[in-house]
Amino acid sequence: MPAPEPRPALEALRAQVSRLEGQGRRRRGVLPFGMPEIDGRLPDGGLALGALHEVAGGGHDALNAAASGLFSAGIAARTRGKVLWIATRQDLYAPALQQVGLSARRTIYVAASSDVDVLACFEEALRHQGLGAVVAEVARLSMTASRRLQLAAETSGALGIAIRRWRRQTDAADFGQPTASVTRWRVSVLPSVPLPVPGVGRSRWLLELIRARAGECADFEVEACDAKGRLAPCRLALPAALADRPAQEAAGHRRARA
Amino acid sequence: MLSVDLAARRLGLRPGTPVAKAQALHPDLLIMDADPDGDRAGLERLSLWFQHRIAPIVAPDPPDGIVLDTTGANHLHGGEAAMLENMVTRLKESGITARAAIADTWGTAHALARYGRERITLVPPGETAAAIVDLPIEALRMPADIIEALHGLGVSRIGPLAGLPRAPLALRFGPDVARRLDQAFGRQAEAIVPVRLQAPVQVSRNFAEPISAAETIARYITKLVPPLCAGLEEREQGVRRLDLLLHRVDSRTEAVRVATAMPVRDVRRLTRLLCDRIETIDPGFGIERMVLTASLAEPILRRQGVSALIEEEEADVSDLIDTLANRVGMQALYRFAPVESDVPERAVCRVPALAPEEAKEWPDHWPRPTRLLPRPEPIQTMAVLPDHPPVFFVWRGIRRRIRCADGPERVFGEWWKGDAELTTVRDYFRVEDTSGETFWVYRTGDGEHGETGSQGWFLHGLFE
Numbered sequence: 001m002p003a004p005e006p007r008p009a010l011e012a013l014r015a016q017v018s019r020l021e022g023q024g025r026r027r028r029g030v031l032p033f034g035m036p037e038i039d040g041r042l043p044d045g046g047l048a049l050g051a052l053h054e055v056a057g058g059g060h061d062a063l064n065a066a067a068s069g070l071f072s073a074g075i076a077a078r079t080r081g082k083v084l085w086i087a088t089r090q091d092l093y094a095p096a097l098q099q100v101g102l103s104a105r106r107t108i109y110v111a112a113s114s115d116v117d118v119l120a121c122f123e124e125a126l127r128h129q130g131l132g133a134v135v136a137e138v139a140r141l142s143m144t145a146s147r148r149l150q151l152a153a154e155t156s157g158a159l160g161i162a163i164r165r166w167r168r169q170t171d172a173a174d175f176g177q178p179t180a181s182v183t184r185w186r187v188s189v190l191p192s193v194p195l196p197v198p199g200v201g202r203s204r205w206l207l208e209l210i211r212a213r214a215g216e217c218a219d220f221e222v223e224a225c226d227a228k229g230r231l232a233p234c235r236l237a238l239p240a241a242l243a244d245r246p247a248q249e250a251a252g253h254r255r256a257r258a
Numbered sequence: 259m260l261s262v263d264l265a266a267r268r269l270g271l272r273p274g275t276p277v278a279k280a281q282a283l284h285p286d287l288l289i290m291d292a293d294p295d296g297d298r299a300g301l302e303r304l305s306l307w308f309q310h311r312i313a314p315i316v317a318p319d320p321p322d323g324i325v326l327d328t329t330g331a332n333h334l335h336g337g338e339a340a341m342l343e344n345m346v347t348r349l350k351e352s353g354i355t356a357r358a359a360i361a362d363t364w365g366t367a368h369a370l371a372r373y374g375r376e377r378i379t380l381v382p383p384g385e386t387a388a389a390i391v392d393l394p395i396e397a398l399r400m401p402a403d404i405i406e407a408l409h410g411l412g413v414s415r416i417g418p419l420a421g422l423p424r425a426p427l428a429l430r431f432g433p434d435v436a437r438r439l440d441q442a443f444g445r446q447a448e449a450i451v452p453v454r455l456q457a458p459v460q461v462s463r464n465f466a467e468p469i470s471a472a473e474t475i476a477r478y479i480t481k482l483v484p485p486l487c488a489g490l491e492e493r494e495q496g497v498r499r500l501d502l503l504l505h506r507v508d509s510r511t512e513a514v515r516v517a518t519a520m521p522v523r524d525v526r527r528l529t530r531l532l533c534d535r536i537e538t539i540d541p542g543f544g545i546e547r548m549v550l551t552a553s554l555a556e557p558i559l560r561r562q563g564v565s566a567l568i569e570e571e572e573a574d575v576s577d578l579i580d581t582l583a584n585r586v587g588m589q590a591l592y593r594f595a596p597v598e599s600d601v602p603e604r605a606v607c608r609v610p611a612l613a614p615e616e617a618k619e620w621p622d623h624w625p626r627p628t629r630l631l632p633r634p635e636p637i638q639t640m641a642v643l644p645d646h647p648p649v650f651f652v653w654r655g656i657r658r659r660i661r662c663a664d665g666p667e668r669v670f671g672e673w674w675k676g677d678a679e680l681t682t683v684r685d686y687f688r689v690e691d692t693s694g695e696t697f698w699v700y701r702t703g704d705g706e707h708g709e710t711g712s713q714g715w716f717l718h719g720l721f722e
Contacts, residue, residue: 060695066628067722073628082575093630093719094594094606095620104594105615108575110582111590121582130573189694189722191661200664200690203722224722227622 018214031078031159034230035222038207042183043214047075050157051182052126052150054141056164058188058206062172065137065165067205068187070100070225072135072161077101077229079159081132084125086110086118088137089165101229106132119145126152126160133159139166139174146179175210184211193223193234204234260292261322264355297321305453312345315452323371325364327450342378362386364450365442369397369416386444391417398438404431416442459489459552468507468544475504475545476533482550483529490552496521499554502532504539505547512539517588518580519612521556527577531584579611596620600669601684602630602718624667625688627698627719634716637699641715644705647687651699653717658691665689668704683710688721696721 030046032039039045047053053075057068069092076083077097083106085092090111094104110125112118115138122136126149141162153160162181166172175186186208193201203224209217223232259280262271266287271280281287301318308326309316312335315327328341335341342358349356359370361381366389370379373393381389390397393416395408408431413419420439427435440446461482469475479502490496498521502514516531583591592608596618599605605620620626639648647663665687671679686700698719703711 059693061722064629064720066720070628070722081573084578091629091632093602093627095596095626096628096721098620099622099626103619104596108579108591108593108611110586111592112586113590117586121586124581124585125578128575128578130575130578189696191692191694192690192696195662198662200662200688200696203696204694205722 031075035220035233037233038209038218038220038222038231041209041215041218042212047159048182049079049159050154052146052153052160052162052180054146054162054164054179054181054184056172056175056184056186058186058208060169061187061189062164062166062175063169065163067189067203067224068163068165068185069137070096071185071187071205071207072163073097073102074100074225074229074231075159075161076107076133076135077225079132081106081130083107083132084110084121084134086112086121086125086134086136088112088114088118099227100225101227115140119149122160122162123149123152126158127156128158129156131156131158133161135161135163137163137165139164139171141179143177143179146181150180150182181211182213183209183215186210190221205231207231259289294321302453308345309453312341315450317450317452319368323368325368325450328360339378339380342380346378361389363442363444364448365399365438366390366444368399369393369442373397386442387420390442391415391420395419398435398442400434400438404434407431408435459486459493459495459555460549461485461489462547462549464547465545468546470541470544472536475536475539475541475548478548479532479536479550480529482548483525483532486550486552487523487525487528490523490555493555494557495552495555496523496558497528497552497554498522498556499552500528500532501551501553503549503551504541504545505549506542507544507546508542510542512541512545514539515553516580516584517554518576519583519588519610520576521558522576522580523558524577527580531580534581534584576612599672601672602626602669602686604672625664625721627721630698630719631717634700634718637715637717639699639715641701643713645685647689648699648715651689651697651715651717653697658693658695658697660689661692663687663689666701669700681707681709686718 029049030042030044031049032046055068055072056062057065061067077100083102085107087109088111090109092109094107097107098104110121112121118136118138122134122138125131125134141164146162149160149162164175166174188206188208190204190206192203195201205222205224207220207222209215209219211217221234223234225231259271259273259275259277261273269284271284277289281289298318298320301320301324305316305318305324308324313326313328313331317325319325328338332338332341335344338360342360346356346358357371357374357377359367359374359379359381361367361370362383363386366381366386369390370381370393373396379389394414395416396405398416408419413422419435420443424436437446441448463478463482469478497518499515499517504512504514506512514532514535516535518531522528579591588610591611593611593613594606595609595613595616597605597607635653637651637653639651641648645666647665648660650657650659652658666685669684669686671682673680682702683704684700684702685704686698688696689699690696697717698721699715699717701711701713701715703713705713
């Protein structure tokens with residue numbers, strides 16, 4: 001993007017808006033993805049630290065939260081300090097998180113009994129100064145709850161990730177409701193990178209940046225997290241086999257989009 | 259040999275026999291090393307149990323006894339005879355052969371319990387002298403060299419020893435002989451120093467007017483915690499468990515208990531933990547007394563901070579762990595640690611959140627699924643045997659055609675865990691369907707031999 005020419009009046013307005021939004025208190029820095037096409041779309045060039053981010057899975061992943069979980073683990077792996085992972089349904093498999101760089105030594109799990117408990121623990125953890133990232137799996141996230149979480153994250157500078165994971169596919173429409181999170185992502189799976197030999201290649205995801213405060217929405221096709229939690233741009237064009245997939249099959253696997 | 263059991267005694271072995279000699283006589287003799295420290299610790303524990311159950315004044319009487327002052331406690335246990343019987347039976351039930359005696363003095367009871375004829379001896383008040391005159395002088399708790407010297411003089415029983423003139427005895431053996439004799443006959447008092455648990459650090463506050471508002475309770479908590487921490491500091495301890503008892507005017511007691519993962523002596527943190535629980539208190543008509551007790555305290559270990567310039571200090575999260583643990587329970591906070599097992603569900607175990615960090619990691623040669631189902635779910639498939647991945651499968655009512663697959667990764671049963679796993683095999687495949695979703699499926703059995711499993715297919719995890 002070409003650097004915009006300085007306009008004092010606009011700058012003053014921006015400063016006023018950010019003061020109104022309560023952002024000007026402290027600059028927390030960002031966690032870049034290391035991919036210019038994503039970082040360029042995000043304000044300040046990365047995921048804001050000291051802020052709440054929302055991640056949901058597309059299609060069946062809204063229920064399973066496997067791809068969205070791995071995406072969040074990749075982000076958490078690139079922070080410094082301990083990571084707290086709060087969930088009601090504990091089915092994460094720790095060796096998989098190790099494979100995206102999130103060591104089991106850094107990760108503390110909290111098994112909460114209800115969504116209310118998850119949110120309370122989430123807020124408590126976000127207020128703590130010593131954590132790198134806090135990840136929580138919640139189904140419902142109201143405007144009030146997310147506002148509290150966002151304010152808590154601002155006080156400490158920890159990265160808060162709310163994985164939205166619903167029990168029923170119909171509940172996933174909830175993702176359309178507004179919340180106070182700074183960014184919202186939807187992770188949907190794409191067919192993996194084709195290999196010249198039989199086998200499964202590196203996974204690919206369609207990352208949809210549905211909302212970004214002071215930024216614009218965007219879609220990215222990326223290759224899934226590597227051993228250090230980094231994403232990579234898709235190197236190859238989509239294979240021909242996918243492009244002319246039978247229409248009937250595509251209908252059967254259409255992703256639920258809220 | 260220090261001690262022998264009943265069977266060995268029947269064989270003619272006695273304490274004091276050299277081990278080599280005993281082994282020469284009975285080659286299959288079972289010999290265990292003496293553990294004096296362990297014995298002493300065991301006696302201490304047993305004393306505490308007696309103190310809890312029988313009488314308040316109890317002390318260990320090393321190396322092999324316990325002494326109790328049962329004065330005033332007999333009637334609680336149905337009289338002296340019933341009490342001794344009860345004690346010996348209870349000990350026998352826990353595998354300890356015991357002998358018991360009750361007498362006017364510690365010395366007499368000690369002698370009769372070890373050298374008396376009966377398993378249980380009762381000496382009526384005033385008949386002490388008659389009871390012990392016939393006992394050997396070893397019963398008098400004197401050093402071994404004095405006993406040996408007395409044997410050299412031809413004195414082997416307490417009665418004749420008591421009859422000897424005092425002055426030459428004291429001149430030759432020092433004051434011990436006369437002192438022990440007097441103690442046994444009750445002419446000289448002997449105090450029992452009871453075992454005592456160290457009293458916990460405790461602070462309390464009485465209120466002239468009962469309090470009930472949450473803010474007031476919080477204010478007094480902030481006033482109680484600093485003196486408690488000062489008391490702990492004197493002992494160089496920190497709390498692991500803190501009890502706040504609130505005595506209400508209607509003489510009921512409300513209790514708040516908080517626990518910490520590591521010893522804590524930080525005023526702010528403890529205040530915070532207690533104040534978090536105020537909402538669980540029902541003050542009723544008011545609280546007139548607050549008692550704060552450190553019911554479990556442990557020494558605080560000081561650690562050296564990071565001093566190198568390049569190293570960054572790891573932030574301490576133990577306070578957060580405590581806060582969360584008091585909300586969701588300590589067992590709900592954990593980390594996963596590697597276990598050396600190829601069976602996926604056995605490769606992880608839960609360890610406490612603040613457990614020391616283990617050096618091991620999971621092997622990284624096969625991809626593992628992000629989500630592992632709590633139980634593998636059966637799926638319907640079509641696959642070419644013996645070692646091809648399925649062509650399609652049906653899971654939770656959805657049919658998925660497989661585009662590409664990796665595998666098989668063969669996992670063998672852990673035969674050392676049980677006979678059932680002697681021959682079992684699982685073949686894991688990582689399969690991707692046409693929409694790009696990746697699953698971890700396995701077949702029980704190798705596809706050829708019936709004894710390796712039922713050849714059924716299961717879905718065990720989700721990659722993405």
